Amino acid sequence: MWVRSTLNVLPVVAAALSGGWGALAIWYQFPGETASRWIASIVWAAFVVALIVTAWVRRTGLPIGVYALCFMMLLAWWSTIAPSNHRDWADDVARSMTGDIDGSRVTLHNVRDFNWRSETDYDIRWETRQYDLDRLSGVDVILSSWGMPGIVHALMSFGFDDGSRVVLSVEVRRQRDKDFSSIGGFFKHFERTIVAADESDVIRLRTNVRGETDHLYHLQMSKQAMRALFVSYIREANELTVKPAFYNTATSNCVSIVYDMAKQIDPKLPYDYRLLLTAYLPSYLYQVGALDKRYPLAVLTAQGDITMRARATKPGDDFSRAIRTPPEPGL
Known part of the structure; x- marks a missing residue:
């Protein structure tokens, strides 16, 4: 019983933690001005919370699977962000x-x-x-x-x-x-x-x-x-x-x-x-x-x-x- 409850909770916790990381990653790296970064970060956070709540209430793993796919897409975007020596430096x-x-x-x-x-x-x-x-x-x-x-x-x-x-x-x-x-x-x-x-x-x-x-x-x-x-x-x-x-x-x-x-x-x-x-x-x-x-x-x-x-x-x-x-x- 305890093991089954833990196995149900772990994916939710992982989604919450990685979702929080994703919100910060979007805030710092989403293109555009402050307003667009706020909007993109909040939309992502709301999306993650909705999936977690749905998974928890309905006791189904499908929303977590959808989240995992979206998170992999986020990581793919993250991997394209490359450092540069050519910016308007202080x-x-x-x-x-x-x-x-x-x-x-x-x-x-x-x-x-x-x-x-x-x-x-x-x-x-x-x-x-x-x-x-x-x-x-x-x-x-x-x-x-x-x-x-x-x-x-x-x-x-x-x-x-x-x-x-x-x-x-x-x-x-x-x-x-x-x-x-x-x-x-x-x-x-x-x-x-x-x-x-x-x-x-x-x-x-x-x-x-x-x-x-x-x-x-x-x-x-x-x-x-x-x-x-x-x-x-x-x-x-x-x-x-x-x-x-x-x-x-x-x-x-x-x-x-x-x-x-x-x-x-x-x-x-x-x-x-x-x-x-x-x-x-x-x-x-x-x-x-x-x-x-x-x-x-x-x-x-x-x-x-x-x-x-x-x-x-x-x-x-x-x-x-x-x-x-x-x-x-x-x-």
Whole structure:
């Protein structure tokens, strides 16, 4: 009796869950303006509810069979939605970073160096820069929180022994008329890009303009590993210019992509839920030995809070030095 009831309920539950996914997929991808997307999404949801109610009331599987056929048609349409490099992009992701590697010499094209006064008021600067991988001296991860529970954005800052730094970040490539949405990231709403930028651009944008909270952690990595990770970013960026890809909040986000790169360096690197719930990434890094274990994680986190240091900077300040200089005792 219990088994029979469960078998009757499971198709209904599956239809309800997949129907909800379909409503969101239509909302984010149906062509046209907001009104048409609302209408299409509501019609689909009403259709699914009607079939589920009919199946439940009449105790027949025919409506579920009809739904299954319609859902397969929805998936067929979904599979035709392809990523593109040719859209009306927002200014800060309008250009794609690419890199040329010649031995230890790397040339990065489209390095971003914007001067942000607000999210809508900024000076646009794109540059070509050269780096020597033999002079890599350290890698820091910056975790930026904008208030989403359990989620932060991760940026990798590569430092060189001449004092220069460049941040590489896997980011959402937004169209000019779209705002960021974590839910939209599950529904092919954004393409993926890799941004190369100055710290005074990409970090300051988050702390000083968007009001986010940032923590910096220095990673314990060999020069060989640092070099391999840097090159992995370049290869991924170059591949995206010829083979665009969607950003996915769960499977291809700012941390999961870095993990895939790091796995090429250390195949034994364990996968962990903290690569999805990125706010808990510091404990993962501490556990695998990527942070300095001479100090408790709580101390590293407190020392790594660069938010107020960043906000205290003024135009013309050495931003990278300022965020790494702790305040004097008593201040």
